[in-house]
Amino acid sequence: MKNKLKRILLGKPLKTSALKGERLGILWGLPILSSDAISSVAYAGQEMLLVLIPAVGVAAYAQMSILSGCIIGLLIVLMISYRQTIECYPAGGGAFIVAKENLGNIAGMVAGAALVVDYILTVAVSISSGVEQITSAFQYLKPYSVTIAVALVLVLMLGNLRGIRESSKMFGIPAYAFILGILILIGGGAFKLMSGYVPAEPDYAKPLGTITLLLMLKAFASGCTALTGVEAVSNAVPNFKEPSTKYAKTVLLLLSMIILVLFGGTSVIANYYHVIPGNNGAMLILIAEEIFGHSFFFYYITATTFIILILAANTAYSGFPMLIAVMAKEKYAPQQLSMRGDKLSYDNGIIVLSLISILLIVLFKANVTLLIGLYAVGVFISFTLSQTGMFMKWIREKSSNWHYKAAVNGFGAVLTSVVVVIIAFAKFEEGSWIVIILIPIMVFLQKKIYTHYIAVREQLKIKGSEYEALDFSKLEYQNKIIVPLGSVNKASVRALRYANTICDNVVAFNVALDEEGASEIQEKFNQLNINIPLVVKLSPYRKVVEPLLRYIESSEYDYEPGDIITVLLSRFVVKKWWHRVLHGNTVSFIEKKLLTHKHIVVSTMPLQLKDDLECLNHCKKA
């Protein structure tokens, strides 16, 4: 039943070999890897305006242009830096790998923690922004924003558990459609202005202040979210056709140019069409409404923006479980997360990512402005670690042109680390403090996990000299079996017979509540007339495990240190699930307690019960 439902919801399992999908060229590589980066056009500019407009009114638009220019400069630096990373890491150069290899374990853990935060926020922010786009076009959906956002995360979760693959070409088309839509918006807006249209000046209601440095920094920090996702290409180098580094570098260049055009273009258009995002709706949708009214293009832009944001969230679904699996392989995360589920997707990671994202969406009411305070810090911490790692690599390896290369990555590292400080400071109250506290905690946990796995490995390792000492023909210890029984019945007889075949030293054991019960079971046991002793212990406390352990440790039981005692338990296996409730979990409970004892092996002998009615009919006949 359960398995069938799982199959219907999640589809057939995939073989490991199905993992190697088609390789990407530029035509499809560009859109598939760009959704996270280009979709930020939907919120980065708007969030700058949301910081500036309440404070300085119409002056906000000019300030946004200046800040957009700075961010585009930052983009160009990152692009040049990451092209170097691509060249050095043809197997994929995520911040985690680059930091760990060049800066050591702790830096790797910090990068891992920052990336985990990054992926979770990619889902929460992109989905929330996607919902904001639709509720801007269809205002009556606004009260249901959180519900819609949570539902979308659940759809992504199920889809990814089923095994949607990001590399499918189907995922490339919406990116082109979105790029086309924004170009139409920019072009249409410019055309309308040239035709003599004068946008109405909105009311800024409140008395306005002046531009302060803190205000500019806050707006800049919000705008930096435009750069999230540019590292995606460097992670995905092995997904490209050969020569993969060349293809990847070209795609990164093209991607940067597209962001430049889209982000820059929308900033310029926003500068003319003075829309006020916020309660009225999302910036892109408001501009589209003013330019096109409720015509086809308006709906086209709404739809493509929505879809690209959902796809951006979806990129985290392939990135996050992969990152966690890599971290788990390095012993920084629980090992179960490194195992692929039966759909070639990392099920555990997908579920964790979804649940935390849903939590964030609910806590922050699917509000992009509230969530964005947490977003950019993690991203820029990983940028900084990646750049610093590359810088150290050049310094150490001193390959050809290393001076130039080290200068590029060094400059990138300095620039991004300054941005980290700016964001952490400017957005401190808005949420960056959460990330700043969270990352050290996550690093601490990773260290603990790492230590544990190393300790386990050391304990299990067979050393050279120990191989030679292995001699199975020599009996090093005695085997003894104890068969606890509640009453004398077919199940206990079956267990005793089994015990008798594997060992000469068998003892049956019973815990009785009182003298009467003790003599009753002893009498029944004697009727069996077998050559096995029964030990009965009274337990006024009605406990089972303690008297057994006490008996083993007592002088009554002939136990030599080193001997292994097998405790054989009989367990009912029932036909119907609800029958399980009727038999309790005493066996599991006893097993758990006994296993803390070093020299006890717990054996469970199943007794398959027949169907109730079948048995009763049969028994009557017999």
Add this chain to the structure above:
Amino acid sequence: MKNKLKRILLGKPLKTSALKGERLGILWGLPILSSDAISSVAYAGQEMLLVLIPAVGVAAYAQMSILSGCIIGLLIVLMISYRQTIECYPAGGGAFIVAKENLGNIAGMVAGAALVVDYILTVAVSISSGVEQITSAFQYLKPYSVTIAVALVLVLMLGNLRGIRESSKMFGIPAYAFILGILILIGGGAFKLMSGYVPAEPDYAKPLGTITLLLMLKAFASGCTALTGVEAVSNAVPNFKEPSTKYAKTVLLLLSMIILVLFGGTSVIANYYHVIPGNNGAMLILIAEEIFGHSFFFYYITATTFIILILAANTAYSGFPMLIAVMAKEKYAPQQLSMRGDKLSYDNGIIVLSLISILLIVLFKANVTLLIGLYAVGVFISFTLSQTGMFMKWIREKSSNWHYKAAVNGFGAVLTSVVVVIIAFAKFEEGSWIVIILIPIMVFLQKKIYTHYIAVREQLKIKGSEYEALDFSKLEYQNKIIVPLGSVNKASVRALRYANTICDNVVAFNVALDEEGASEIQEKFNQLNINIPLVVKLSPYRKVVEPLLRYIESSEYDYEPGDIITVLLSRFVVKKWWHRVLHGNTVSFIEKKLLTHKHIVVSTMPLQLKDDLECLNHCKKA
């Protein structure tokens, strides 16, 4: 840690022999067994008024007096009937036992179901009424009614898990204090009236209708809750000193007289002091306020009423788990419920009772009027079954005076069954339909459970001829061991050595994801240089259990039907609880799957891991 916390919260475990506490005389037996019955004075009269006042205004008080008279008549019939039950069942004559013995299994199950409903509602109604008393005196607590009620149930739950004993004399004093309080209320009220005080006539606001039969029946049904708890004495006969039946009969007589005085007296007083219970507060508290103002007696009556209601709820905490345990012994309920916890209290029953009561309190917002619709049906169904059972007993046994005795119980049976129909009909919309649906469902479940346990017993029973056939010296089957291993390490070597000592036929088994992994483990295994074969299977689906079962069933493995295969699993036992998260539950999962196979015994060999840091320090030294 967990155990320590449990001890602090729940106290030391008690021995079975501590069960036999002091026996009760009349002085303490009366108050201890009466709290449930006398506490209903706090709500029974009030709930009649709440039905009548909105419909007929001031006329309600006179009608209440008439109905109270009927209920007192019913009380007298019940008292005489139950004195006969006490005589016949000196070991305790609950409705379940009486119905099962005299009317058969199904009647027993119906009585059991009705009593379960009764106990749960005793908790929900008494606690809700208790809270209503305090919030009447301290109106500002009203918004927190549900929270306070839930907290009180939790306190009772913890207290009873710790092992409060109802029979403690401490529980007798509040009953006398409450009786005294109500007598003061009645006396004080009478005195004030005689001193010439004329209570103000309240405003009945709405236009008023006339008395209808349905209205009277509804009010009567509410008032019948005054009789809940009178059966308590007949359940508790063995708790009395010898001659216990004589003591019990006297206590029942006294109890009935007390109810008569308290219930009748408050009805009369309410008839003069025309208070309107409901939003203003509880009837008793309103009357006390009018008579005494906010003086000492007002607070005394509030406090004692509150305490007696909490004690009434507490009686269910000893009754319910005891009932469930008796039902479990008769195989009508899961066997685990028949076991005493380590505090001589039936822990599982206590927890179930608390959780369902809390659910009801939350659903019905701790509102007595809403809850009361469900209450009396169950109580009167159990009365009817008990009376009918006694009637059948006299008819069948034909002992001395049987005509008279049968007449008494027969009359009781007819009367109570009429009341069942009245309550079920009059309170149908108010909730009795829930109970009417619930009881058959519960009977169905009990039948299913009973059938299952009988079927299990039949399957386990060793028949006479089978005893003779037992011969352990004859080897009936082959034993084989399979040791699944994930890698070659100390744990797997330890498991192989153990397997080797108990059996000659050992196979090591590994599931590899690919050819590479397969040859790698084979190579390492060969280095061990032991005389055990390793079978490696490829599993592209990354499953473990399926390849193992396929291998066992294949011709490759030499399995003869009847042979028992022991699958030996190695399991880490970690020092810190959170380390468990780091090792997953693969072993439990495999165990669960394998145990559905008839001839597989699953053995678990623990490997105690050392503390991480201790191990790492040690390993470095070595």
